[in-house]
Amino acid sequence: xxxxxxxxxxxxxxxxxxxxxxxxxxxxxxxxxxxxxxxxxxxxxxxxxxxxxxxxxxxxxxxxxxxxxxxxxxxxxxxxxxxxxxxxxxxxxxxxxxxxxxxxxxxxxxxxxxxxxxxxxxxxxxxxxxxxxxxxxxxxxxxxxxxxxxxxxxxxxxxxxxxxxxxxxxxxxxxxxxxxxxxxxxxxxxxxxxxxxxxxxxxxxxxxxxxxxxxxxxxxxxxxxxxxxxxxxxxxxxxxxxxxxxxxxxxxxxxxxxxxxxxxxxxxxxxxxxxxxxxxxxxxxxxxxxxxxxxxxxxxxxxxxxxxxxxxxxxxxxxxxxxxxxxxxxxxxxxxxxxxxxxxxxxxxxxxxxxxxxxxxxxxxxxxxxxxxxxxxxxxxxxxxxxxxxxxxxxxxxxxxxxxxx
Amino acid sequence: xxxxxxxxxxxxxxxxxxxxxxxxxxxxxxxxxxxxxxxxxxxxxxxxxxxxxxxxxxxxxxxxxxxxxxxxxxxxxxxxxxxxxxxxxxxxxxxxxxxxxxxxxxxxxxxxxxxxxxxxxxxxxxxxxxxxxxxxxxxxxxxxxxxxxxxxxxxxxxxxxxxxxxxxxxxxxxxxxxxxxxxxxxxxxxxxxxxxxxxxxxxxxxxxxxxxxxxxxxxxxxxxxxxxxxxxxxxxxxxxxxxxxxxxxxxxxxx
Numbered sequence: 001x002x003x004x005x006x007x008x009x010x011x012x013x014x015x016x017x018x019x020x021x022x023x024x025x026x027x028x029x030x031x032x033x034x035x036x037x038x039x040x041x042x043x044x045x046x047x048x049x050x051x052x053x054x055x056x057x058x059x060x061x062x063x064x065x066x067x068x069x070x071x072x073x074x075x076x077x078x079x080x081x082x083x084x085x086x087x088x089x090x091x092x093x094x095x096x097x098x099x100x101x102x103x104x105x106x107x108x109x110x111x112x113x114x115x116x117x118x119x120x121x122x123x124x125x126x127x128x129x130x131x132x133x134x135x136x137x138x139x140x141x142x143x144x145x146x147x148x149x150x151x152x153x154x155x156x157x158x159x160x161x162x163x164x165x166x167x168x169x170x171x172x173x174x175x176x177x178x179x180x181x182x183x184x185x186x187x188x189x190x191x192x193x194x195x196x197x198x199x200x201x202x203x204x205x206x207x208x209x210x211x212x213x214x215x216x217x218x219x220x221x222x223x224x225x226x227x228x229x230x231x232x233x234x235x236x237x238x239x240x241x242x243x244x245x246x247x248x249x250x251x252x253x254x255x256x257x258x259x260x261x262x263x264x265x266x267x268x269x270x271x272x273x274x275x276x277x278x279x280x281x282x283x284x285x286x287x288x289x290x291x292x293x294x295x296x297x298x299x300x301x302x303x304x305x306x307x308x309x310x311x312x313x314x315x316x317x318x319x320x321x322x323x324x325x326x327x328x329x330x331x332x333x334x335x336x337x338x339x340x341x342x343x344x345x346x347x348x349x350x351x352x353x354x355x356x357x358x359x360x361x362x363x364x365x366x367x368x369x370x371x372x373x374x375x376x377x378x379x380x381x382x383x384x385x386x387x388x389x390x391x392x393x394x395x396x397x398x399x400x401x402x403x404x405x406x
Numbered sequence: 407x408x409x410x411x412x413x414x415x416x417x418x419x420x421x422x423x424x425x426x427x428x429x430x431x432x433x434x435x436x437x438x439x440x441x442x443x444x445x446x447x448x449x450x451x452x453x454x455x456x457x458x459x460x461x462x463x464x465x466x467x468x469x470x471x472x473x474x475x476x477x478x479x480x481x482x483x484x485x486x487x488x489x490x491x492x493x494x495x496x497x498x499x500x501x502x503x504x505x506x507x508x509x510x511x512x513x514x515x516x517x518x519x520x521x522x523x524x525x526x527x528x529x530x531x532x533x534x535x536x537x538x539x540x541x542x543x544x545x546x547x548x549x550x551x552x553x554x555x556x557x558x559x560x561x562x563x564x565x566x567x568x569x570x571x572x573x574x575x576x577x578x579x580x581x582x583x584x585x586x587x588x589x590x591x592x593x594x595x596x597x598x599x600x601x602x603x604x605x606x607x608x609x610x611x612x613x614x615x616x617x618x619x620x621x622x623x624x625x626x627x628x629x630x631x632x633x634x635x636x637x638x639x640x641x642x643x644x645x646x647x648x649x650x651x652x653x654x655x656x657x658x659x660x661x
Contacts (some may be wrong), residue, residue, distance in 0.1 A: 113558015
């Protein structure tokens with residue numbers, strides 16, 4: 001069969017786009033106001049304390065950073081694993097990956113106690129710190145995915161696509177390993193201290209990133225009158241389902257491993273069966289809404305004429321992802337540090353007490369501002385560069401897909 | 407000299423220079439609105455500038471839990487006064503460089519109280535995780551935060567097994583010149599490094615002794631003839647969470 005020629009185009013600039021830009025701008029302005037408010041008054045105006053030192057901003061930041069790596073799935077599948085149907089979407093995949101990372105990093109940096117010292121953070125390194133490694137991994141991700149996008153879009157650089165794709169693929173695995181290890185290597189805390197955090201975070205990134213990609217491409221296709229092919233949506237949806245199942249698998253192993261060790265029994269009891277916000281978010285948020293329901297949606301038989309079940313599954317996976325990160329980040333800190341196993345501990349510094357955390361409005365505003373930054377970058381990029389093919393129907397992406405639909 | 411000790415020496419010198427200026431009587435002259443000329447007379451040095459921190463020393467504390475009484479918090483108050491932090495009625499966010507902990511054995515009902523502060527680990531997790539190197543250990547074992555490099559990420563607070571660190575949540579007033587603090591940065595017990603450098607003991611140790619308890623002993627863990635080393639050699643002592651292998655500079659007796 002003759003190779004199909006794919007033509008790319010920018011998305012339009014009608015009134016609809018300006019409304020979207022205005023909406024995103026409003027969220028970014030709210031995020032900026034929240035940043036200035038916290039910067040002026042100090043973190044006293046947030047819900048974070050000396051026990052819950054990382055809160056809602058970190059849930060948003062880590063979701064975006066993890067999803068960034070996963071948004072690159074489609075590009076990797078196209079160039080590393082040679083799947084034809086994915087190749088036309090790989091530019092969009094790279095741009096979304098960079099945009100999500102930028103949004104996540106913005107939240108992370110703006111929540112610092114001294115955000116004015118950002119230059120210190122990027123010029124003064126302690127190379128033993130996994131956090132410092134992450135700064136290098138994030139910057140490297142931007143550079144590699146940027147170069148990968150360039151070789152995809154520039155003429156005559158086709159031979160570099162695959163090596164760049166492989167480099168980006170390896171780098172993104174390293175990046176998520178690094179993000180998971182921020183928690184996994186915290187030996188002092190009963191809620192963390194588990195090497196399985198690294199593969200768990202890789203699985204999370206594949207699942208959350210795929211969900212974000214499906215929603216963004218589907219929405220962009222709809223808004224620009226080039227609907228994403230139904231079969232292609234289902235194919236990506238099933239892939240997302242496999243990743244979501246992997247998240248449930250690593251979560252199960254993590255908790256079973258902890259339950260087996262008597263020393264972790266208390267923290268597991270607290271997270272899984274504590275009857276608190278964390279156990280509810282775990283079972284209802286992560287496992288049911290973010291796991292079982294989306295799996296049922298994408299793996300039960302369908303007639304194929306509509307892909308709205310995939311869209312719903314992607315939305316639920318994102319909601320479940322936020323619930324999961326809240327349980328990991330906030331739940332892990334709320335459980336008191338165990339300094340004297342088997343003893344009842346009390347002090348004026350809330351030792352032995354479950355930490356309370358009431359997220360404040362500025363924290364949500366900052367987090368949502370990060371999401372808006374990611375979306376704004378994506379919209380601007382698709383308006384400026386030729387990222388999406390003019391036709392992303394099944395027939396245009398891969399004739400085999402269209403044939404399957406018949 | 408290795409890079410690490412060079413850095414420590416540099417940091418120490420910078421800090422001493424700062425203390426010199428801060429501790430000195432400063433003559434100021436307002437040249438114009440917002441422009442001030444400051445003159446610093448030569449201050450009395452706590453330690454001569456050419457004297458580096460002595461890496462053969464390892465400063466530490468021994469806390470005799472049997473001598474610590476439940477109703478006494480003199481060490482906490484002394485630290486607060488010395489270093490300028492205070493409890494403001496909001497225990498979730500107020501800084502606490504040192505706190506009294508009460509532990510109770512649920513089977514026997516036996517209770518003990520004792521102070522807990524930065525344990526000045528030989529292998530401090532806070533130093534390992536700090537992305538910028540603001541958390542650092544001096545050559546003589548004192549673990550500190552360089553307030554000029556701290557970006558306020560709070561990763562050290564996540565990593566500390568002793569909950570020894572506090573984040574400054576609010577703007578500060580009435581700081582002590584010898585214990586500079588900063589909104590948006592992390593802080594903890596400095597082992598009263600400014601006193602140690604001029605040959606004194608930490609404020610908590612001095613106050614506990616002057617109140618007649620003598621529950622806290624300060625000294626050089628590397629000096630076999632120091633009181634603290636002799637006590638550790640004679641009596642059974644414990645490190646909190648010794649299982650982590652951090653080799654803490656703060657030890658507990660009768661715990």
